[in-house]
Amino acid sequence: MNNIKKNRLKDQAFKIWGIGCTFLGLILLCIFIGSILIDGIQRIDWEFITNLPSRKAERAGIFTALMGSVWILVLTTIIALPLGIAAAIYLEEYAKKGRLSSLLEINISNLAGVPSIIYGLLGLEIFVRILEMGASILAGSFTLALLILPIVIVSTREAIKAVPKSIRDASFALGASKWQTVYMQLLPASFGGILTGVILALSRAVGETAPLIVIGALAYVPFAPATPLDEFSVLPIQIFNWISRPQAGFEVNAAASIIILLAITFTMNAIAVYFRNKWQAKLK
Amino acid sequence: METKIKSAVIDPSIKKKHKLEAKAVKVYYDGFTAIKGIDMNIKANKVTAFIGPSGCGKSTFLRLFNRMNDYVDGFRMEGEILIDGENIYKKKVNVEQLRKQVGMVFQKPNPFPKSIFENVAYGLKIQGINDKKYLLERVEESLKQVALWDEVKDNLNKSALALSGGQQQRLCIARTLAVEPSIILMDEPTSALDPLSTAKIEELIYQLKNQYTIVIVTHNMQQAGRVSDYTAFFYMGELIEYDSSKKLFTNPEKKQTENYITGRFG
Known part of the structure; x- marks a missing residue:
């Protein structure tokens, strides 16, 4: 009792x-x-978004940093997507299960756990110095692409793995080659899952600061970048810069930029959730 | 038993009607012996049923004929499988080409998550056929062959997943027929279906055997009796008895066969 x-x-x-x-x-x-x-x-108003940086807090805008973030986002996607998806397809559908493939798998998981500043150092050495890209958007995008590659690979593999084996069987039994099965069945069926992973990875990339500071992204860029080889700033760096200024007006600016950055990541996450739900409904 | 099966083979008048032949076939999965040496001949334009308890190797044996075991980890085989006298496990054999000739229907209906039209046209599209008019003709023809055309002709762009289980399985058969194979392998095609859908599939098998050589794995003895001309009983990776279905079900030679078909084990 x-x-x-x-x-x-x-x-x-x-x-x-x-x-x-x-x-x-x-x-x-x-x-x-x-x-x-x-x-x-x-x-937050239209001018805050479209104004160039300024020494006066009330006239300063986030345009250059925002454009830098957009550039970085687009280029990182273009670089990381084909690499990550191809690697995932290889590991999931082509690689023979054995010691080599499990070694690869473990190390991809390890890569996902490497601190982002290390990626920054890697990017600084390889892209900025050896490949002579300078502290450009391109170098930043390659660095962030490396950073999110493990996430893209792992989530793409999960999405491909979730396609029922019976679909592969049916395709092979009709005389399809491996590539035809991947291209015409597995990728369309796992598209939503892949997209979800990619968007989540990108929303991480858009908030990254450390590796970009290491490769030499600037806190102050007078004009919005026009080519991938231009110098750049991104929103998180802009926020960091404003926060560390003594004038009170910049603190307000930083808060406003944080709202914009959060809005971007929340929107991306919402899109990811939307695709995931739609995709799950499709595979019943 | 050996002599019994061999004597059926030797008769020269029916020799050339052997569509499929297995010669001393053994299959291993990582050391486990799934098939322990089977010789068998399967006749053209007949329905041959494989029966036997779960794990007896009948599905593994069936999957040898379109090389679907190739992707299974640890799979290894010895012996020869001949289709129209050609060994399909020779090095230079094009597996994709082989599978166009040997269609397969699976246990659970497995339509692609695409439209009805795309499902049936897929086998042709992967051969590089993109002529819309021809595809539509073949889709219609194939769906008519499985008596599904009237049910879906207005909804060809609807998702195949919206169909009922029985309709899905007939769609899967239509998808196989569209490629114009000469042999159709069926791996328990009705085990996931209700009796009414099962009857429709059986009716279909009966009609298809004029044009195709059909091999069907089934757990359902009544079904084997109803649809097949020949029946093979497998047990523990061996072919125990193989005869006309009539003979095997009414007067089996082997005690094991009798025990199985009368429901004493399995």
């Missing part, structure tokens, strides 16, 4: 504890977003 009561009490206690844990993160996030909104929302 007493024991049952005790158990029930424990049960209740754990439930409350669990609810607390679940909401703690969310509450902190809400407080953070709330305070940022209060600080920065009044600063």
Whole structure:
């Protein structure tokens, strides 16, 4: 009798504890977003987005950093997507299961765990110096592409793996080659899953700061970049720069930029979720 | 048993009607022996059923005829499989070409997550055929062969996954027929279907045997009796008995066969 009561009490206690844990993160996030909104929302207008940087806080805009981020995002996608998907297809469909493939697998997981600043150093040496790209958008994109490559590979493999074996069987039994099966069945069927992984990887890339600082991205760029070989800044670096200024006006600017950056990543995540749901519905 | 099977082979008048031949076939999976040496001949334009308890090797044996075991890790085989007298396990054999000649229908209906039209046209498209009019003709013809045309002709662009299980399986058969194979392998094609759909598939098999050589694996003895001309009983990786279905089901030679078909084990 007493024991049952005790158990029930424990049960209740754990439930409350669990609810607390679940909401703690969310509450902190809400407080953070709330305070940022209060600080920065009044600063956001069209001019803030389209203005070039300025020494005066009230005239400074994020245009160059935003364009830098967009450039980086597009180029990183163009570089990482074919590499990552091809590697994933090879590992999942072509590679013979054996020591070599498990070695590759372990090391790809290891790569995913390498701190991003290390990628920055790698990028600095290979892309900026050896390949003489300079502190350009191209060098930054290659560096970030390396950074997200493991994520793209792992999520693409998961998406391909999720296509039922019966689809492969059916395709092979009709006389399709491996490549035809990959191209006409597996990729279309796993498209949503691949896209989800890629978008999540990119939303990480868009928030990366450290590796770009290491390769020499600038905090102050007078004009928006026009070619991939131009110098650049990105939103997180811009935020970092503004935060570290003494004038109060720049703090407001930083808060406003954070809102824009968050809006970009949240939108990307929402698109990822949308595709994932749509894709799951398709595979029933 | 050996002599019994061999004597059926030796008769010269029927020799050339052997569509499929297995010679001393053994199959290993990582050391495990799945098929322990089978010799068998399968006649053209007949339905041959493979029966036997789960794990007896009948599905593995069936999958040898279109080399679907090739992708299984650890698969190794000895012996020869001949189709129209040609060894299909020779080095220079084009496996894709072989599979166009030997179609396969699987246990669970497995349509592609694409439209009905795309499902049936797929086998032709991968051969590089893109003539829309020809594709449409072949799709219609194939769907008519499986008696599905009237049910889907207005919805060819609808997803194949929206069809019922029985319709999906007939679609899968139509997809196979569209490639114009001469042999169709069926791996328990009705085990996931309701009795009504099963009856339709059986009816279909009966009609198809005029044009195709059909080999069907089934767990359902009544089905083997109904649809097949010949039946082979497999047990523990060996071919125990192979005879006309009538003979095998009414007067089997082997005690094991009798025990199995009367439901005493398996």
